[in-house]
Amino acid sequence: MSETTNPGFTPRIFSGIQPSGGLTLGNYLGALKRFAALQGEQSETIYCVVDMHAITVWQDPEALRMRTREAAAAFMASGVDPAQSVLFNQSQVTAHAELAWLFNTVARVGWMYRMTQFKDKAGKNSENASLGLLAYPALMAADILAYQATAVPVGEDQKQHLELTRDIATKFNHDYGVNHFPITEPLIEGAATRVMSLRDGSKKMSKSDPSDASRINLTDNADAIAQKIRKARTDADPLPGTVEGLRDRPEARNLINIFAALADESPDQVLSRFEGQGFGAFKPALAEVAVAKLSPITAKMAEFMDDPAEIDRILGTGAERAAAIATPILDRTKDIMGLLRSRP
Ligand code: TYM
Numbered sequence: 153m154s155e156t157t158n159p160g161f162t163p164r165i166f167s168g169i170q171p172s173g174g175l176t177l178g179n180y181l182g183a184l185k186r187f188a189a190l191q192g193e194q195s196e197t198i199y200c201v202v203d204m205h206a207i208t209v210w211q212d213p214e215a216l217r218m219r220t221r222e223a224a225a226a227f228m229a230s231g232v233d234p235a236q237s238v239l240f241n242q243s244q245v246t247a248h249a250e251l252a253w254l255f256n257t258v259a260r261v262g263w264m265y266r267m268t269q270f271k272d273k274a275g276k277n278s279e280n281a282s283l284g285l286l287a288y289p290a291l292m293a294a295d296i297l298a299y300q301a302t303a304v305p306v307g308e309d310q311k312q313h314l315e316l317t318r319d320i321a322t323k324f325n326h327d328y329g330v331n332h333f334p335i336t337e338p339l340i341e342g343a344a345t346r347v348m349s350l351r352d353g354s355k356k357m358s359k360s361d362p363s364d365a366s367r368i369n370l371t372d373n374a375d376a377i378a379q380k381i382r383k384a385r386t387d388a389d390p391l392p393g394t395v396e397g398l399r400d401r402p403e404a405r406n407l408i409n410i411f412a413a414l415a416d417e418s419p420d421q422v423l424s425r426f427e428g429q430g431f432g433a434f435k436p437a438l439a440e441v442a443v444a445k446l447s448p449i450t451a452k453m454a455e456f457m458d459d460p461a462e463i464d465r466i467l468g469t470g471a472e473r474a475a476a477i478a479t480p481i482l483d484r485t486k487d488i489m490g491l492l493r494s495r496p
Pocket of ligand 1: 166168169170171178179180181182183184202205291292295296304305306307308309310313323344346347348356357358426
């Protein structure tokens with residue numbers, strides 16, 4: 153993995169989540185669940201609530217502060233230990249914004265226009281999108297490369313941004329004749345790297361979908377979870393014995409993948425148990441495993457949220473630790489680029 157791709161770089165894992173709305177089962181299975189699992193392996197783990205990404209679209213200031221805390225609570229409730237990992241919010245470490253500016257001079261405008269997330273979020277009226285929304289991937293590259301991170305666990309939807317991060321690192325190293333930034337490996341693994349909407353199997357489950365029934369929120373109670381699963385769109389056929397049988401059944405495939413990821417099984421293992429059965433039997437079993445896995449997380453999140461001052465303290469300490477890693481890397485970047493540094 154990264155050790156062989158990036159010899160000479162300390163193995164380091166970085167990932168981030170936007171506090172732009174309540175977090176969903178997609179965020180949990182695609183990202184949060186794996187963040188905790190990666191702790192304590194050989195790599196250092198650095199996890200960030202990316203509040204400066206969130207403001208690329210309008211956020212109510214007080215709501216943003218609360219959601220930043222809530223995202224931090226979700227990290228910890230999912231098992232991220234702020235003693236083992238560095239946990240902080242992006243805006244408290246100025247190296248991210250500074251390095252993003254430097255990368256704005258490396259990245260090309262055409263690269264940004266090609267990003268599908270920009271096209272989706274800017275919509276038809278892209279002239280009216282914030283400049284930050286267009287430049288967003290340069291900030292994301294800065295998040296990662298400010299720590300010279302060698303690996304980034306994310307869901308499938310972030311793959312294109314990670315390719316752009318690799319392009320920026322490659323161009324920087326080439327333009328300045330250095331080996332300063334690693335070529336970061338995406339870690340897109342598990343049965344649920346792309347959790348789909350419960351109402352439409354062709355759309356990603358997203359916190360910004362207008363229909364609350366399309367997603368399971370990490371703050372949903374057991375009744376809401378069971379009800380959303382009961383109402384999830386499916387088809388009338390019985391379940392097949394292997395995943396090949398799900399090829400043209402996106403809704404069914406999504407529910408099987410969710411079950412597999414929650415139960416730490418493979419989709420084929422799940423199907424071998426439910427082969428020949430209909431959704432009348434499968435959905436209650438899925439609701440049971442979802443409630444069993446998510447309820448403790450929801451409860452822990454609420455506990456953390458009872459003490460916002462403690463969350464703020466944890467994020468502040470994390471930001472100091474993060475800055476201690478990022479500042480020397482940023483300084484070296486400035487030196488490479490010829491920016492004069494003479495302050496004591
Ligand atoms: P964001 O905040 O949209 O999502 C956070 C993480 O959750 C994953 N995810 C999903 N995985 C599976 N199925 C889904 N339906 C689903 N929805 C979301 C995302 O892939 C992501 O891993 N640009 C990033 C945040 C970011 C970042 C970074 C990530 C900023 N800087 C540096 C990694 C490294 C974003 O908008 O994620």
